[in-house]
Amino acid sequence: MTVAINPSISTPSYIPPNTFADYLSNQYHYCLFLDMDGTLADFTLNPKDSAIPNATLTLLQKIQSHGVNVAIVTGRSLDEAKKMLSPLQLPIAATHGLEIAFDSKEDSDNNSSNSSDNISVAHVDATELTTIRQRIIQSCLPYRDFTIENKPYSVALHYRCDPTLADAAYTIMSTVLNHHSNWTLKQGKYVWEIMPKGADKGTAILTLLKNMQVSEDLCPIFIGDDITDEAGFIAVQDKNGAKTVKTPQKTVKGMGIKVGDERTCAHYYVHSVHEVRVLLESFLSFFQSHLALPSDLADAHTSSIKNPMRHVI
Numbered sequence: 061m062t063v064a065i066n067p068s069i070s071t072p073s074y075i076p077p078n079t080f081a082d083y084l085s086n087q088y089h090y091c092l093f094l095d096m097d098g099t100l101a102d103f104t105l106n107p108k109d110s111a112i113p114n115a116t117l118t119l120l121q122k123i124q125s126h127g128v129n130v131a132i133v134t135g136r137s138l139d140e141a142k143k144m145l146s147p148l149q150l151p152i153a154a155t156h157g158l159e160i161a162f163d164s165k166e167d168s169d170n171n172s173s174n175s176s177d178n179i180s181v182a183h184v185d186a187t188e189l190t191t192i193r194q195r196i197i198q199s200c201l202p203y204r205d206f207t208i209e210n211k212p213y214s215v216a217l218h219y220r221c222d223p224t225l226a227d228a229a230y231t232i233m234s235t236v237l238n239h240h241s242n243w244t245l246k247q248g249k250y251v252w253e254i255m256p257k258g259a260d261k262g263t264a265i266l267t268l269l270k271n272m273q274v275s276e277d278l279c280p281i282f283i284g285d286d287i288t289d290e291a292g293f294i295a296v297q298d299k300n301g302a303k304t305v306k307t308p309q310k311t312v313k314g315m316g317i318k319v320g321d322e323r324t325c326a327h328y329y330v331h332s333v334h335e336v337r338v339l340l341e342s343f344l345s346f347f348q349s350h351l352a353l354p355s356d357l358a359d360a361h362t363s364s365i366k367n368p369m370r371h372v373i
């Protein structure tokens with residue numbers, strides 16, 4: 061299999077996570093978009109066993125309480141994502157953007173939507189999904205160590221329990237896909253997933269942004285670890301990206317932060333889930349220190365930091 065090299069892939073800069081506050085400016089309204097697995101939650105062999113630490117949930121709740129828009133952008137189904145975040149309630153773009161739960165009363169006009177729950181779900185052919193599931197189950201019968209994850213709008217085939225099954229997993233999924241032209245194959249860490257065409261995390265972030273009630277200049281930040289997160293990095297780093305969905309805010313170039321040192325389009329990276337937590341603590345400290353200071357002192361503080369807004373190129 062040939063993997064196309066994206067020309068926008070460059071060498072990201074490491075952000076020492078405990079100094080993240082130094083990268084921020086009080087001139088901007090930050091929105092935080094977060095991936096879940098590999099970013100907020102460490103990996104586990106079985107997807108059902110993974111959890112976001114309570115300390116991280118508390119941190120997100122505190123960040124939210126400072127008026128920062130925080131949203132989740134995940135490959136998990138909406139139900140699974142809600143369980144992992146409970147009791148915290150956040151806007152969630154789930155199944156790579158196929159299911160979006162907004163927190164405001166406004167609905168997206170991108171997909172058909174269930175306005176009473178403020179949830180937007182793309183149309184998925186249920187009969188075709190059932191056929192895809194059956195084909196995958198049938199093809200996996202000779203193998204013991206695959207985990208098939210049935211989601212409401214997609215099917216994922218995991219091979220983390222036996223990484224030597226990588227080629228077999230790709231062969232099974234690409235063969236099944238040959239029968240379903242409106243569906244696509246997404247690659248993740250030790251997983252291949254078949255889902256309807258048309259959704260990606262970049263589009264999901266822009267859809268969430270459009271629904272956020274912020275009046276000031278907007279600086280979106282997205283943190284993620286996987287191949288599917290690349291579309292999200294591109295969306296937040298492209299200051300014209302938000303215009304494609306006509307966001308009402310003036311959007312500045314945002315920050316993509318990759319978890320891990322693999323090749324990426326993100327401009328920044330940290331090493332691990334632990335470092336994401338440290339970075340979020342520093343992010344929170346930025347808002348706490350600005351809340352504690354009168355606004356003129358807060359402005360002076362911002363202009364005196366070593367390298368303010370050095371990410372805005």
Ligand SMILES: O=P(O)(O)OC[C@H]1O[C@H](O[C@H]2O[C@H](CO)[C@@H](O)[C@H](O)[C@H]2O)[C@H](O)[C@@H](O)[C@@H]1O
Pocket residue numbers: 095096097098099102103104105106107108110133134135136137209216218220248249250251253286288
């Ligand atoms: O977009 P994310 O929030 O990162 O979700 C991506 C996929 O995460 C889950 O799979 C991954 O985590 C599992 C649990 O640690 C691990 O066993 C698996 O190998 C990883 O690929 C989830 O099961 C998928 O549905 C998500 O698409």
